[in-house]
Amino acid sequence: MPEITMAPPHIRSIVIAGGGTAGWMVAAALSRTIAPHRCRITLVESETIGTIGVGEATIPPIQTFNQVIGLDEAAFLQATKGTFKLGIEFAGWRCKGHRYFHPFGRQGNDFGGTQFHQHWLRAQALGDDTPFGEFSLNEKAAYAGRMRRPDADPRSVYATFAYAYHFDAALYAQHLRALSEARGVERREGVIDEVVLDGETGRIASLRLDDGGMLDGDLFIDCTGLRSLLLGEALGVPFEDWTRYLPCNRALAVPTDCIDLDRPYTRSTAHKAGWQWRIPLQHRMGNGMVYSAEHWSDEEAHDALMANLDGRPLADPRPIRFTTGRRAQSWVKNCVAIGLSAGFLEPLESTSIHLIQIAVAKLLNWFPDMGFDAMTMAEYNRQIANEYDRIRDFLVLHYHANERSDEPFWHQCRTAAMPESLAEKMALFRRTGRLLARDSDLFQDASWLAVLLGQGIMPQAYDPLTESLRPLELDQMLCGMRQLIERASAAMPTQQAHLAGIGGVMREPALG
Numbered sequence: 001m002p003e004i005t006m007a008p009p010h011i012r013s014i015v016i017a018g019g020g021t022a023g024w025m026v027a028a029a030l031s032r033t034i035a036p037h038r039c040r041i042t043l044v045e046s047e048t049i050g051t052i053g054v055g056e057a058t059i060p061p062i063q064t065f066n067q068v069i070g071l072d073e074a075a076f077l078q079a080t081k082g083t084f085k086l087g088i089e090f091a092g093w094r095c096k097g098h099r100y101f102h103p104f105g106r107q108g109n110d111f112g113g114t115q116f117h118q119h120w121l122r123a124q125a126l127g128d129d130t131p132f133g134e135f136s137l138n139e140k141a142a143y144a145g146r147m148r149r150p151d152a153d154p155r156s157v158y159a160t161f162a163y164a165y166h167f168d169a170a171l172y173a174q175h176l177r178a179l180s181e182a183r184g185v186e187r188r189e190g191v192i193d194e195v196v197l198d199g200e201t202g203r204i205a206s207l208r209l210d211d212g213g214m215l216d217g218d219l220f221i222d223c224t225g226l227r228s229l230l231l232g233e234a235l236g237v238p239f240e241d242w243t244r245y246l247p248c249n250r251a252l253a254v255p256t257d258c259i260d261l262d263r264p265y266t267r268s269t270a271h272k273a274g275w276q277w278r279i280p281l282q283h284r285m286g287n288g289m290v291y292s293a294e295h296w297s298d299e300e301a302h303d304a305l306m307a308n309l310d311g312r313p314l315a316d317p318r319p320i321r322f323t324t325g326r327r328a329q330s331w332v333k334n335c336v337a338i339g340l341s342a343g344f345l346e347p348l349e350s351t352s353i354h355l356i357q358i359a360v361a362k363l364l365n366w367f368p369d370m371g372f373d374a375m376t377m378a379e380y381n382r383q384i385a386n387e388y389d390r391i392r393d394f395l396v397l398h399y400h401a402n403e404r405s406d407e408p409f410w411h412q413c414r415t416a417a418m419p420e421s422l423a424e425k426m427a428l429f430r431r432t433g434r435l436l437a438r439d440s441d442l443f444q445d446a447s448w449l450a451v452l453l454g455q456g457i458m459p460q461a462y463d464p465l466t467e468s469l470r471p472l473e474l475d476q477m478l479c480g481m482r483q484l485i486e487r488a489s490a491a492m493p494t495q496q497a498h499l500a501g502i503g504g505v506m507r508e509p510a511l512g
Contacts, residue, residue: 008371012039015217017192017207017230019045021169022339022356023223024176027185028069029360036184043180044188044207044215056279056286057085057266057350058164059442060104065357069179077504079175080167081282084264084495086142088349090454092270095403100454101265102349103138104162105150106446108481114465117449121433121462123478126471130478132453137161137485145262146492147499157488164350166266166279166286188215192224195234203334203372204230218370222337226344231327231337242325245396245419247412248274248346251320252301253288258311260285261496268348270402271304272296273409277347278310282505285311290346295409322346326388329381334372336363336380343388348398351391354442358387386440393422394443394451401426401455426457433459 014030016023027043034041066076076082087103094100108116120132133139137160141147151158181187190209198205207215222230231237243249260280267278274291289305296304302317326343330336338359345351366380400418404410418426425436429452435445469477492498499505 008369010038010369011218011367013217014039014041014219014221015207015215016041016043016221016223018223018225018339018341019043019173019177019187020223020225020339021173021353022225022341023221024173024180025065025353025356026221026223026338026360027180028176029065029364031180031183031185032069033364040186041180041184042186042188042215042217044190044192044209046189046191049191056169056281057088057166057277057347058353059350060162060164061354061357062164065360069176071175071179074503076175077165077167077282077499077502080165080171081284082165082167082504083261083280083282084147084498085164085166085266085350086138086147086162086264088266088268089142090268090270090398090451092404093268093275093398093402094454094456100450101133101136101139101142102447102450102454103133103136103142104164105136105138105160107132107160107449108135108478109160111477112466112469114463115445117445118433118463119466119469119474119478121459122466123474124458125462126474128475128478130482132449134482135478135485136450137488138163140485140489141492142263142265144489144492145264145494146489147264147495148492157484163264166281168281168283169353188213192229195230197234201333202235204234218334219368220335222335222341223339225340226322228327228337228341230335231330231332231341235332235335237327237329237332237337239323239327240325241323242392243323244416245392246324246346246399247292247294247409247416248290249321249323250274250293250298250301251288251290251322251346252298252305252317253286253320254305254309254317255314256285256287256309256311257314258285258309259283260310261494261499264495266350269308270404270410272300272407274301275348276305276308282499284314285309290348292409295412324392326385329377330359330384331377331380334368338363342384345388345391345395348395349391349443351442355387355391358442359384383440387442389419389421390438390441391443393419393425393438394447396422397426397448397451398455401452401457403456426452429459430457431460433462 016026023043030041087101089101091099110116150161192207193210194208196206204220269276273296277288279286289301291301322344330342339356366376399413402410402414428436
């Protein structure tokens with residue numbers, strides 16, 4: 001039997017550079033996983049440095065993260081003024097006046113040995129014009145303002161249901177900070193003046209702060225936002241620019257005093273050279289405009305945003321500049337970038353917080369010792385790159401498949417080159433209605449179907465195995481599903497009643 005050699009020493013000190021949502025999510029997860037006596041965790045941030053803080057919408061995996069770090073759902077919703085999110089409505093993306101819904105739960109149920117959507121495609125070929133969204137409990141419930149928890153029983157229609165949250169990202173960070181500090185995380189106030197590298201290894205040795213203090217560490221987590229102070233600036237990891245695929249590079253964010261608990265979903269509305277988000281919270285509405293500075297001036301974007309707000313603005317619109325893309329590697333030497341320091345994908349499908357969550361999970365899966373094994377780091381980087389690349393493809397689909405032919409921005413999006421991986425997936429779907437699975441696809445078939453069909457991409461054929469059912473049998477199956485979903489949606493409580501029932505409504509009264 002081969003002899004086991006002595007392993008390198010364990011990591012004894014972790015320094016998280018930057019707070020905000022990313023920094024405190026990392027701190028909360030590490031402090032839950034790593035015993036304080038085994039490893040010191042220090043987070044350095046400054047009250048004088050603002051955060052992007054527009055990540056108020058999430059996708060269902062956030063529930064898993066909250067459970068892993070020990071958050072009670074009701075307390076979390078109270079602390080963050082949170083509401084539920086059943087999906088995203090896309091208004092005007094295919095063409096002006098058109099809308100469709102991307103639900104989190106799946107549509108219909110597979111039967112006859114064939115996927116449900118293949119039966120729906122056959123029904124369409126036979127003359128049935130029922131929209132695909134009629135078979136989504138999430139969509140029905142969202143438009144009716146309904147909410148309840150899913151069922152674990154796979155035989156229940158409520159097992160097709162799924163949800164995420166809208167919340168105030170700044171309040172979420174505060175909530176996680178309190179949780180992390182209670183578990184032993186040390187917070188250090190200060191601005192990072194210099195990243196000090198070890199002359200022999202090239203690793204980060206310490207951070208010099210503006211008060212002259214030094215923070216030494218074994219492992220450094222870069223949560224410094226778009227600047228990427230550690231990974232990008234100090235270690236020189238290049239940034240891969242995806243502007244050719246996703247041309248938007250500006251955003252304006254503004255809260256309003258509107259309160260709307262009747263719409264448990266995010267709304268994304270296409271405009272002349274970008275799109276506007278609308279995110280309902282318990283105490284206010286989150287709003288913003290994402291746009292291309294090459295096609296719209298800042299003044300035009302500002303005016304369009306302010307002209308399409310629900311409620312009274314609570315602040316002046318806050319400008320944000322960005323470039324879509326990712327770092328060539330997320331982990332180099334003893335530094336791991338998490339959040340915006342690793343890459344930026346616009347909030348079209350609410351993936352920013354998920355990318356923090358998945359990076360934390362994979363860091364824990366591949367947690368290093370002081371040897372910082374090269375193969376471990378390479379596999380982490382491969383998996384994180386795949387996450388970004390697959391989400392990029394899904395976002396590009398929204399822009400590429402449009403019929404807004406009278407506007408230069410949308411014409412450019414429709415005619416620009418696509419990533420090859422997306423082109424292959426779209427081509428197969430157009431021909432056969434089949435979906436090509438990709439490594440690390442965050443968005444599964446139900447999401448791709450909603451957007452592909454919603455953007456007007458209709459397959460030329462359907463699975464021949466659906467022919468095993470006679471047309472009358474097919475019609476009866478689909479009709480029964482629609483009726484079941486209608487009854488299930490009507491039986492659900494309103495979002496407001498559900499919030500009150502689980503104790504998730506904020507304690508202080510909402511704005512009028």
